[in-house]
Amino acid sequence: MFSERLKNNATGILNRIENHPFVTGIAAGKVPNKALVFYVEQDFNYLTAFAKVYAGAIQKCASRDDMRFFYQQLGFTLDDEVLAHQIFCDVAGEKYEEHQRADQAPMTYLYNEHMYNAMRTGDLIDVLAALAPCPWTYNEIGKKMISENANSTLNPFKNWIEFYGEDDSVEQMFTMIDREAGKYSDEELDQVEQRFLKSCELEWEFWEQAFYQKDWHFKNSN
Template sequence: MFSDELKLAAAPIMAEIHKHPFVQGITNGHVDKAALIFYVQQDYQYLSEFIKIYANAITKLTDRNEMTFFANSIDFILNSEIHPHHVFCDVAGVQYEDLQHATPAPKAYLYESHMYRAADTGSLMNILAAFLPCPWTYGEIARQQVAQNANTDDNPFKSWIDFYAGTENDADESLSKRVFSWIDRLASEATSEQRTQAKQFFLKSCELEWQFWEQAFYQQDWHFKSIISQPEAQQS
């Protein structure tokens, strides 16, 4: 199956995500406040763009069941995925509303651009392949953390772990399994070139998931942010 090929190719990246110090910090219950704040600031902006990508995908569909899938995904981001953000904010001791106006950092900007590029190809398989690593890697992270008994009551990130473990359980209808199956159906009718392109979008998104943890852990922002963020009138 094409999905097995994707998972196998991404296995080395997934292994590095599991070992990332930010992810390990969630497992161990200790992440620097600055890293948590930077993560929430960037993820809020990224997920806002994610919603637009889902909306774009709906325009390429004719099947109402498929439309419903993306509509439900939009609802999940808007109304459910704020919970893990609140967990990080509570641990960091900050208000969520104060973190919603950041400028996307370079790697977040790259990830957003990558997603839009997938959408611009007009290929539903490319869109699915590009966005799937987000829920898939988070589900795998939480699954491993649960297996390591990291979601204990004394871990301040217990609710974060339980949230993502709950979205990616072993049920046949879990999000990642549904999308991997969807990609398999599309791949069965695709050319070798189309499958190769979709695989590239998938693997690059996996890399960008690792980069997202990296930028938050080290707060990697624009080096010339003071110049870039100036209003147009001041730059002219």
């Protein structure tokens, strides 16, 4: 299966994500407030782009069932993921409403543009490949934490861990990817794989960016 190849070739990156200090901090119930706030500000921006790419994907669908999947996921992204942000804000003692207007930091810009590029220049399979690492890596992170009992009632991130660890919507994405993959040559599938791996790498960059609050170097210099 093509999706197995994607996952296999991304295991190295997934490993690095699972061992990133931001992610191990969630499991341990301890992440610096600055990192949580930077993450929420950037993720609010990222999820807005993500929802628009879902809307673009709908235009590439051949069936109403596929359209319905994206439509449901679009609703999840707009309405339910705020819960994950709310948890981070609660732990940091911050008001969520005050962190919804930030400019895009470099990696947010790069990740958003990477997804827009797939939407603009690719087929349905290209869009799916650019999007799938988002639910895939989060679901893997959450499942691993649950298997290690990191979701104890003592952990302030318990609900965050269960929210992502129990969301297995990515399986539907991989099923669609495998179905679409039958229409393409090996060379074309190599390109699809590159889109997938870039998004996996950008997932790692997103944690890294928030953990160290990496912004544009010359943002405030004029």
